[in-house]
Amino acid sequence: MPQIVLDLSPLYALMDQSPLQIAWTFFVYGGWIPFVWILWHGFSEIWLASRQNKYAETINYVLLSVNIPRMNEQTPKAAEHIFSHLAGTFSSPNFKEKWLQGKFTPPFSFEYASIDGYTQFIVRAPIQFRDLVEASIFSQYPDAEITEIADYTKNVPLKHPDPEWDCWGTEFTLAKPSAIPLRTYTEFEHTLSQELKDPLSTLLETLSRLRKGEQVWIQIIVYPRDQNWIQESVKVANKMKGREVKKKPPAWQGLVEEGFSLMTVGVSQVVGVGAKEAEKKKEESRVPNLSPGEKRLLEGVENKMSKFGFGVKIRFVYVGKRSVFRKGPMISMVRGAFGLFGSLDGNSLKGYGKAAPKTDYFWQRWSTEEKKTKIITRFSNRSSAGADRFILNVEELASLWHFPQILVKAPLLKKVDSRKVEPPFSLPETPDAALPTQE
Secondary structure: OOOOOOOOHHHHHHHOOOHHHHHHHHHHHHHHHHHHHHHHHHHHHHHHHHHHHHHHOOOOEEEEEEEEEOOOOOOHHHHHHHHHHHHHHOOOOOHHHHHOOOOOOOOEEEEEEEEOOEEEEEEEEEHHHHHHHHHHHHHHOOOOEEEEOOOHHHHOOOOOOOOOEEEEEEEEEEOOOOOOOOOOHHHHEOOOOOOEOOOHHHHHHHHHOOOOOEEEEEEEEEEEOOOOOHHHHHHHHHHHHOOOOOOOOOHHHHHHHHHHHHHHHHHHHHHOOHHHHHHHHHHHHOOOOOOHHHHHHHHHHHHHOOOOEEEEEEEEEEEEEOOOOOHHHHHHHHHHHHHOOOOOOOOOEEEOOOOOOOOOOHHHHOOHHHHHHHHHHHHHHOOOOOOOOEEEEHHHHHHHOOOOOOOOOOOOEOEEOOOOOOOOOOOOOOHHHHOOOOO
């Protein structure tokens, strides 16, 4: 019987060398592969970011103020349709467009701006999609008024510290993975009367209570994207159901399994259907008995992945004259209003600590003014920097940004006082023809 001999002398010789020589030997014999991969990955990310920044400079945006009639009876379902329309703007770039031109689908920004308590609904859209945005809004709110406005964020200083103005701001992220849904407007409908207790009314009432010299800006940036995000939701749902998530096997394993399956079919035909029934019972036993809360959560996860999703960033900025600046109460009111969309057994919105200026400890005060400048500048630029994007579907977005119904009585909320209609098609165009002749 032949003997197997292992020669370990090269390994012993390697261990006798210095640490630097050992490291070099490992680098030469394959250690350079992860090193090159890291360099290539970093270089590609920097290259793509530079291309996309150049492409972003070519995109022009328009700021639209949207006013709806006082007698609006539309539910947030109408806003959900608006977001669904915008999902169609996503276009996946090819290799040349992505890596050479830096092309990407530009984002939309849906905002609340309350200045001295006067609150407006604002949409910032790429100028090439202006007609789509207006058509989407008019299709759901035919009597709405849409007006192009100047950027309201340019009316206050963006550089801090400032002798007259002070500011505070933060970003919001999800407390749990994106697969877990927020509470949506459907959960605020009365079971019997079907009346909607609009959770947005709390936020609008808060914004209407601002004093002269105070401003609150809330920004929800939505990034159209592909819908492969639902794969993560499928994994979460399957885990809750007790199902194993199987990875795609290699080709050789597929051939072997196919052979075994043919053998199983042959055996089952001989012994009867008993094998099939046993397999069915085995599959049923994998599904655990879910509690009522777990069932609701599972239904929420499956409902979320059944609708279009967007990448999302949410920012909040409070700006005010130093004589009326009241950071604590305003932070509490806005956080409390957003807290309505969260639940203990589901998801919720939480502040992104790295973005918020803090003064609790002396070392945090060193960067306070820098963070103020950064958060208000990113808001004004509608920047993608800061916290990572998370996924919200159109129902969640419609819950966070929609036009109030007639029951919302916020006093300084901008609404259309009268209804505008199109002139009759037979109206003469020339002044002479429009006036009847006098004899």
